[in-house]
Amino acid sequence: MKKYKAILWDLDGTLWDLNGNTTIALTQLFERFQSSHFQNTSLENFLNCYPKHNERVWALYREGKIAKEELRNKRFIDLFDEVNATYDLDFVELFATEFLAICPRLPHLIEGAREILELSKDKYTHVILTNGFIEVQGFKMAAAGIEHYFSTVVYSEEAGVRKPHQAIFDLALQRANCTAEEALMIGDDWDADILGARNAGIDQVFFTATEKRLAELHDGKSVRHNYVPTFTIDTLDELKNII
Numbered sequence: 001m002k003k004y005k006a007i008l009w010d011l012d013g014t015l016w017d018l019n020g021n022t023t024i025a026l027t028q029l030f031e032r033f034q035s036s037h038f039q040n041t042s043l044e045n046f047l048n049c050y051p052k053h054n055e056r057v058w059a060l061y062r063e064g065k066i067a068k069e070e071l072r073n074k075r076f077i078d079l080f081d082e083v084n085a086t087y088d089l090d091f092v093e094l095f096a097t098e099f100l101a102i103c104p105r106l107p108h109l110i111e112g113a114r115e116i117l118e119l120s121k122d123k124y125t126h127v128i129l130t131n132g133f134i135e136v137q138g139f140k141m142a143a144a145g146i147e148h149y150f151s152t153v154v155y156s157e158e159a160g161v162r163k164p165h166q167a168i169f170d171l172a173l174q175r176a177n178c179t180a181e182e183a184l185m186i187g188d189d190w191d192a193d194i195l196g197a198r199n200a201g202i203d204q205v206f207f208t209a210t211e212k213r214l215a216e217l218h219d220g221k222s223v224r225h226n227y228v229p230t231f232t233i234d235t236l237d238e239l240k241n242i243i
């Protein structure tokens with residue numbers, strides 16, 4: 001097996017349980033504002049409708065088509081429209097601010113995350129490579145108590161471009177002090193993490209949990225990819241066979 005020196009980790013949905021923590025934060029906010037703003041929907045519907053709006057604005061953000069400030073609010077405007085919420089733009093601002101105050105401070109990790117980091121901490125240089133916002137990603141790692149595993153965190157915002165752009169992978173390799181052949185990218189986003197790493201000459205581990213969950217939520221159809229990643233895993237536990 002190829003010997004890697006550095007592991008490049010995506011954070012959201014790969015280590016930090018984005019879906020679980022988002023569900024907790026949205027539930028809290030839904031309950032707080034239900035009687036004043038969300039009379040026309042159920043919590044279940046509210047939670048089910050959110051991911052596709054969030055995914056869509058994140059895709060636009062990755063492509064540089066919308067700014068961060070727009071992403072922050074637009075996912076909720078689209079959600080509120082779909083669930084027939086009673087709202088104005090002040091409420092959107094309040095909701096988005098509260099969401100970003102609550103969610104990143106929640107501590108839940110993907111099952112097996114802490115164990116694999118602990119098992120492999122001395123064998124590799126571990127790097128976080130994230131498209132997430134600088135001001136919240138640190139809270140997530142601190143809340144989950146995983147900061148100490150990583151030698152560095154590379155933010156797309158400091159690279160000026162986002163995954164899957166090659167420049168951010170090059171910056172990560174530079175920080176990890178290794179070549180593309182010596183690095184392994186682990187992530188749950190097909191375009192950003194897997195195709196991005198492939199284009200940068202870096203081997204990839206595709207963690208399928210997020211894609212499977214979204215497919216179930218939408219139409220039950222699994223996505224077909226015309227590229228086979230270096231490794232594919234359904235659980236983080238399977239990383240024990242790879243790293």
Ligand SMILES: [Mg+2]
Pocket residue numbers: 010011012013014187188189
């Ligand atoms: Mg991710």
